[in-house]
Amino acid sequence: MMRKFLSVGLIIVLLGCGESPVDYNQYPAKPISIIVPYGPGGTTDVFARAFAKVVIDYLPGNAPIIVVNKPGGSSTIGITALRRAKNDGYTIAMLPTGVLEVQPHLQRVRWTLEDFRPIIGLLDIPAAINVLNNDPLQNFEQWRDATEKAPGTFMYSTSGGVGSSTHIAMQIVQEKLNIKLRWIPFEGEAASRAALLGGKIQGNFSIPNVHKGGELRPLVFVTASKPTSDLYADTPTFVELGFDYEASFPMGVIAAKGTPPQVINMLHDAFKSAMQDPQIEKLYQTYDLAPAYRSPDELDLLLQRNSELARHSLVKLGMIR
Amino acid sequence: MIKIANIIIYVIFATLGYLSYLSAQTLPEGLFGDIGAGALPSALGIGLIALASVGIIQDIQRKTDATQSFDIDLKQWVLKMLLIIGFIGGWQLLGYFFVFLPLFLFTSFCCFSDRGIKSGLLQNALVASGLSVGAYLLFVFTLDIQFG
């Protein structure tokens, strides 16, 4: 019995060994893995799963795209897995904001921005400086006057901890405005929003939600993107007010460096077409977000700019030399 | 025996406490009123050393240790550990989870059966492969989870 069992195992092993050469006319000839550097359930995961279902219709082969969740390590574990995988176009990753731009500077990972090749930018997550809807501060100018009069008293939070991309963006905002705010760290968006509702802090830097009947009213958008709602038509962006900074929190898809260019192109075209698919359009609507297409080169350029800004801020924060 | 084991574990804990105290010293001060990232690990490290010391003193003073007994069937225990190590290690190094899963189950079933290794081979093989097929249906077929 034992011997029979082993021989069955051996046959399975031998079958698995025969690999065919890569033929891109049939791509994908075997399942493509798309790594999500978070656990199931978050925005990145939801977008990855939705796209995985649709994108396959726009590729010549008919093997499926499988979502692989690799959470942990401040999303570096998933990205490291992509770096280690074969760059044959059968492993790609969903790229959340801040990993490639920030983590290499902290010298905790063995890769840099240059080890990856962007495929497409799908989304720009908006972020505004928000106060409670019933706050007497009505607009950016009033807020700026108030913070100038009493420096270091306006307490706010961001959606991440020290050195996260949102924290860094607010450091740059303070620098550009020449004001001093007090940052109170919270683990996660929900906890900070509760503190805001409870009156323990005065503001936060995240997606406003008055358009959903929520309590967060934006004073100024630091990103160019806004949630798709008429309510924010009159809310200025940082650039519109004449400041020389625009934060950008892109979400896209990347592959490891050295992935054949024709595969990158095929995937790019498939994802781009998928963005117009009714299913995907509905997904964007659910999140009140506008699609933000970026070509591989555009996304690459943006990541490089963000990376340079992050390095500058991290030096100022004393986290790196 | 128990007394010695207790004291060895206390010494290990005290060392752990010392190490975490040391590594916490490299962490910088926090901002504003924050006590810093190193404060809690340092305090816990010192606490661990103190508690382990109290434990050692208590154990030395205690005359009898009839209250505890801790028997390990060493052979079985080592075998079990080796089987688990072989399972995880083989799966990690070679992949083929659905080869190693029934293999691990089958070998373990046989090794730990009180009726001796040779009896019930067929039943063990059936249970092992049945469980593996169930796992395959649940994880791979239904939930699309990839095992290395």
Place this chain on the structure above:
Amino acid sequence: MFDVHTLYVLAGHLPAIFLGLFVGIFFGALPGLGMIVGITLLLPLSYNMDAVGAILMLLAVYQGAEYGGSISAIVLKIPGTAMAAPIMIDGVPMAEQYSPGKALGYSLYGSTFGGLFGAIVLVLFAMPIADLALMLGDAEIFLLGLLGLIAVSGLAEATLVKSVIAVVLGLLVGTIGIDLMTGLPRLTMGLPELYDGPNLIAVVVGLFAISEVLSMAAAQINSPQTIDPKNMRTNLSLNEIKHTFRAMLTGSTVGVATGVLPGVGSTISSWIAYAAAKKLGRDQAMFGRGAPEGIVAPDAANNATVGGALLPFLALGIPGSASIAIIAGAFVIHGVQPGPQLMRMDPQFIQDLFIGFIVTTICMFFMGRFLTTLFARALTIPRSILAPTIAALSLCGVYVSSGNFFDLWLAFGLGVATFLLRGLGYPIANFILALILAPIIEESFRRALTISEGSYEIFIGTPTALVLSLTAAGLIVGLTFKFIQKTAAQTRA
């Protein structure tokens, strides 16, 4: 409240509720494969369901697992979930003296009572209680967490030194990872796998499943035990229910209260409920020897936390427990943003959810009556089959949760260490509780000081904080005094 629409919606959701309950009881009962693994496994299924159905299914896993954990605590003497640990204190003696069925009956009635109590509180007090929790500052949250730790240190039956060492170790492991307030990795030994702290599922599997599997081999309990199906009847007489009613009420109240507080999950609530039931019990000498109150109180508390934990989540968007945090994923997937606005803007959604939640609890009762015997039959499986299966399945669960082999080795290493330490009398529940509470305690302490700009006055500044501080100080003094007294007595003897 019960209009045609709601009934129609509910009928559509019943299959999802039953699936969730089955998976919940199953994973809750199987040691190591806790509800978090169950929820994680069902989450992908929920993508294709509507919002209410998906959320009800995941809540059913949560409810079911809180009960399922007790089945293995009583029948296998392994708590299927960390929350079920206190149930063993009286559940195991009762199972030995009378029958496992009697102990399971108390467990099921307690769970159902707690679940219903939690649901009713949720429906009645969603708004007012959420407002109350909002008023608590970081200082108060810190003090509540601290009280929980002191309580668990003093409650454990191990020697005080070992009990406190387990807590300190748990806190220490809980600080592993990138520090929120400085962004620096602590005690990670440079391993990126530890940046977000050790994978909780790996830790739980190591502590409860692997260590158990190792001791099964060591103890060589091979002979299959037989259970008499008649002994498994989970029937309780009206008198028995009446007798434990007060304990059920106590447990449920504790459960809801601890559930509402963010982060203070059901682990702590079941211990507090046990202590409270013991304090209020008619016959204190019976506790630890199979007192029914000692089973119903923690079980009622476990299930009441589900409703309690939903309160701040629905009303504010703060998950009251780790499981709710995962269920939050289902809300996000369907674009539902919990918070005061949800209560106001989508009352139909909230109503369907509340009614579905009550129905889930009732279904759990009947499913428990039916499935408990089935699951208890796990005892008749020879250990030589059960142990390797638990090991393999729980390692599968770890892999499913992160896809990382590091976590498998972590679970294995922790399992070996736990096996040795448990043999020496270290309480494992203390460790896991401290581990979960560590970030809450540390972050709220440091954040309180950041907000007060370094002034410790914030911990006695409000009446609530003052009362909590005094209680904590009193407990510490009391425990130390007791310890010195006991040591002195031992030295003299």
